[in-house]
Amino acid sequence: MAQKTALIVYAHQSVGAFNAAARDVAMQELAEQGYRVIVSDLYAMNFKASATQDDIIGDLKNPELFQYGDETMYAWMEGRLSDDIVAEQRKVEEAELIIFQFPLYWFSVPAIMKGWMDRVLTQGFAFSLQKMYNNGVFKEKKAMLSFTTGAVKTMFRPDGINGDINITLWPLQNGILHFCGFQVFAPQIFWCPAHSPAAARTAMLDGWRARLKGLLAEQPLTFAPCELFDLSFQGGFLMWPKVREEQVSQPFGLTTGHHLGKPLPPDNQTRAQPAGENSGKPDCRD
Structure with missing residues (x-):
């Protein structure tokens, strides 16, 4: 090895x-x-x-x-x-x-x-x-x-x-x-x-x-994956509408940067979040 x-x-x-x-x-x-x-x-x-x-x-x-x-x-x-x-x-x-x-x-x-x-x-x-x-x-x-x-x-x-x-x-x-x-x-x-x-x-x-x-x-920090965004200049690299809709019911924003006008997720940049906690990994492709 x-x-x-x-x-x-x-x-x-x-x-x-x-x-x-x-x-x-x-x-x-x-x-x-x-x-x-x-x-x-x-x-x-x-x-x-x-x-x-x-x-x-x-x-x-x-x-x-x-x-x-x-x-x-x-x-x-x-x-x-x-x-x-x-x-x-x-x-x-x-x-x-x-x-x-x-x-x-x-x-x-x-x-x-x-x-x-x-x-x-x-x-x-x-x-x-x-x-x-x-x-x-x-x-x-x-x-x-x-x-x-x-x-x-x-x-x-x-x-x-x-x-x-x-x-x-x-x-x-x-x-x-x-x-x-x-x-x-x-x-x-x-x-x-x-x-x-x-x-x-x-x-x-x-x-x-x-x-x-x-x-x-250790688990790495959680970030919003590319799959949550329309990665095209036409789409402006913006979050897919379906993803934004799924975030409406969440108490916190997706990440420190993608807060969506909500409270910041606690310690998003200082600790790894448990699996399933604001993981930001829903299937957003239709």
């Missing part, structure tokens, strides 16, 4: 950071499970965050109007992407599991990690209009976010000053990971380790280690 591969995309500047400790726990535990663990330490690599024309080798298809998405798609098809992008894409291809380890910056990932996503997950390689969401390129792969916050947990409650953490996570988990087809595990959130006592930080790492032991047995 071929050895499994895990990729950790890591973004923190300090070797003494809690994020580094969380990365090390994942490396150690996954290695004990038989994984070959690859780490892309973005700051140590001095990874370029900005998506520019330099990412393309050779002539542009349309030099008069540079469109990054189109040009990198053609470059990927023709083997003309820059070496640093190609190297990261090879890691993604090899990995069955990808963990993004980072501190939450401005309700999102650090710029250097966003740059990795912008540059590495090129059209064609990671997605297309024919291959997206549950029909996506990486539908056989698993991914998850593991991150620290500067805020305490209550600040990210629906009644907390920062608002619902589920809304914060929707663009990252649905708009990037699930969009590329990944099966997305619930995030590992380390709440405010910088202002927690040493015993609490140790307990956080112990909990992460314990979770990793059973990670692959």
Whole structure:
């Protein structure tokens, strides 16, 4: 049996950071499970965050109007992407599991990690209009976010000053990971380790280690599958009328993003829902 591969995309500047400790726990535990663990330490690599024309080798298809998405798609098809992008894409291809380890910056990932996503997950390689969401390129792969916050947990409650953490996570988990087809595990959130006592930080790492032991047995997060939508420009990629009708009697919206004017489903982006609970999988094809 071929050895499994895990990729950790890591973004923190300090070797003494809690994020580094969380990365090390994942490396150690996954290695004990038989994984070959690859780490892309973005700051140590001095990874370029900005998506520019330099990412393309050779002539542009349309030099008069540079469109990054189109040009990198053609470059990927023709083997003309820059070496640093190609190297990261090879890691993604090899990995069955990808963990993004980072501190939450401005309700999102650090710029250097966003740059990795912008540059590495090129059209064609990671997605297309024919291959997206549950029909996506990486539908056989698993991914998850593991991150620290500067805020305490209550600040990210629906009644907390920062608002619902589920809304914060929707663009990252649905708009990037699930969009590329990944099966997305619930995030590992380390709440405010910088202002927690040493015993609490140790307990956080112990909990992460314990979770990793059973990670692959977890159910991924639930997202609305493509089959619920009319995937045509004529239909506007809108939900089929039959599906909307079926949602009328439901107490919550389908997902954090597809709330349909209803209350958000509780913890839709932070835990897998039990089978049958707002699963979003009715047969919508007549």
